[in-house]
Amino acid sequence: ILDLDIDLASIITPTKLTLEVSIANTQFANDWEFWVYPTQIATSNFSSIYDCNSLNDTALKILEGGGTVFLNLNGRVTKGKEIIQSFTPVFWNTSWFKMRPPHTLGFVVNPMHPAFKTFPTEYHSNFQWWSLVNKAQVMHLEDFPAALRPLVQPIDTWFINRRLASVFEVRIGKGKLLVSSLNLGKVNSKDHEPSSDALVARQLYHSLHQYMLTEKFQPAFQVDPQLIKDLSEKPSKEIFDPFTKDAPDELKKTLPVNKQ
Structure with a gap:
């Protein structure tokens, strides 16, 4: 057993690091990725961003006037509620196991997108996303523009x-x-911080909001407000739900055929 005591206080920006342990004069080694986030984040003025949990009248008025809104739908999604996400992927396949959750296979993200400037990431899921993604709801964009990414x-x-x-x-x-x-925690529009103490959630929240203050925040698609409201008010148009706790048909014991 090895005890390591590494001072990370000098790291003041979000950083991905790799710890490698090896046996001298051999080819044997192992490594672990980990992420370091500052315990204190420089205070930013997010007062020009309206944070909300629904597309309410205030949010619509701000948007119609040319303002900026952050909508946190965590725990409030209806269109896509039937799709269960976990950090771990589908077990074997969802057809054989009658859509037993989870239903997703990780996610894709552009690591060079300015929204993640202060939240280091690869193009795929990794362990810094665990608390953000595990059991978090997903949104089903069935009626949104086909080219929206x-x-x-x-x-x-x-x-x-x-x-x-x-x-x-x-x-x-x-x-x-x-x-x-x-899973960013409950966002309070007054203090502009997630209620969660998790450094990861706070860091991503901060990174997204910093991006929203820049000229690079230029959404490409115009949509009707009702599309956004539907995400929390209407279910998916088609819901495929053959879920059962029973064993897959292929694993059930078959009875011998009585031939007469």
Whole structure:
């Protein structure tokens, strides 16, 4: 057993590191990835961003006037509620196991997107996303423009291949909207911080909001406000639900045929 005591206080920016342990004069080694986030984040003025949990009248008024809104739908999604996400992927396949959850296969993300400037990531899921993604709801974008690409896009089971999102951006009226269903904690629009003490959630929240203050926040697609409301008010148009706790048909013991 090895005890390591490494001072990370000098790391003041979010950083991905790799710890490697090897046996001298041999080829034997092992390594572990880990992420370091500052315990204190420089205070940013997010007062120009309206945080909300629903597309309420205030949010719509701000958007129509050309303002910026962050919509946190975590725990409030209806369109896509039937799609269960876990950090771990589908077990074997969802067809054989009658859509037993989870239903997703990780997600894709553009690591060079400015929204993740202060949240180091690869193009795929990794362990810094665990608390953000595990059991977080996904949004089913069945009625959105076909070319819209979410910032964080969960991969659906290959038997259905629905278009899903965990984070995406659009325009409404003259304004700009960023929507998230990740586990960012309960966002209070007054203090602009997640209630969760998790450094990961706080760091991603901060990174997204910093991005929303820049000129690079330019959503490409204009949508009707009702599309956003539908995410929390209407179910998916088609819900495939053959779920059972019974064993797959192929594993059931078959009775001998009585031939007469």
